[in-house]
Amino acid sequence: MTQRGKFIVLEGIDGAGTTTQSAMLARNLKDLGYKVVTTQEPTLGPVGLLLRAILRGRVVGKGKPFDQKAVALLFAADRLDHIASEITPFLDSGFFVVSDRYVLSSLAYQSLYAELGWVKEVNRFAINPDLTIFLDVPVGVALKRIASSRPDKDIYEDKETLTRVYEAYRNALSSYPYGEWVTVDGTKPVEEVALAVLQQVKERVIS
Template sequence: MTGVTSTSPATPTTPGVFVSFEGGDGAGKSTQSRLLGEWVQARGREVVLTREPGGTALGHLLRDAVLHGDHVDARTEALLYAADRAHHVHSLVRPALERGAVVITDRYLDSSVAYQGSGRDLGAQEVEDLSLWATHGLMPALTVLLDLDPVLGRARLTGDPDRLERAGDDFHRRTRQAFLDRAAAEPARWLVLDATRPVDEIAAQVRDRMAALLERAS
């Protein structure tokens, strides 16, 4: 789900706003990304909805390789995600932000830190440094964490599980805790919400936080 979803671009002098949604599988990131995008677009801003991995044509290939291809070791997995992120930021995210768009991504750097850094035990700082290098240090103005027990998240999934979804309970408990720890360490950037709450209630809380960002960027 990638692309410009508004036909009325912001003026070149309007600062772009970068927002990411994080959390475990089945937490509702795609739904909340879409709802926020519709709300922002209704306020006259250009919106770009994207995701990682897979936000570009190259990203689709890398997504298929890393999630559905042959087994790869943990370091190769981390490097594939970093390659996708570097291309994604260079070719889509930064150009959109530079023209004043609101970019909303389903997963970003924090997912790599949680999944590869903590889940795969590669080291959170090492994985974060890799992604910061790949993106020239670009970070979201707001990161929404939809927190959900991995057991509940797994029950929400449909279709065949991908490589990460098959990683096991201990892996997913580590990734969940990594997200919560990062949010606690940087509360100004993060908004942590209970993903078991009703969809409309979650969307309203996200809009409240987003409204302040849009006001500062107007």
């Protein structure tokens, strides 16, 4: 019987390096001999692609921005599809699943516009990761990274909003109901952060 895989999530505000560190963790785990697949939220499924367009401001609702509670529900729907179509099948096949963002992102971003308890409720069917790693990066550093990496921003990528998101992350983590989590300093050089992330996985998931 195939041993169930492990589910690891990288989280942080925009510009924290979740995409980079997800890829590096996957590479490092493969080097250790594990079967690994990477994934992300929003996904590349139909609901996820709609969300990506909304975040870029390319899709609006009746001439104005989408209602943020509706966006929260779309994220929850995308997540359920993600779990059913990718995460659970790979875990059942013995893979490490490394996800660039998951439910903690909803607790942080969507709680800016709705009560945190409501956001938790609409995500109540989300499965728990084996470990959530929060990459802690100050807003100023994150904004500089965003400015240097791409010309266009999404609807959350301004100083005021990202500051609120950072505070919302800390608040959500104080009562995080989705398994074990740990903070890693995301301001250090990329390779150093990657080693710290891998060490946390070794200590908390593999050992």
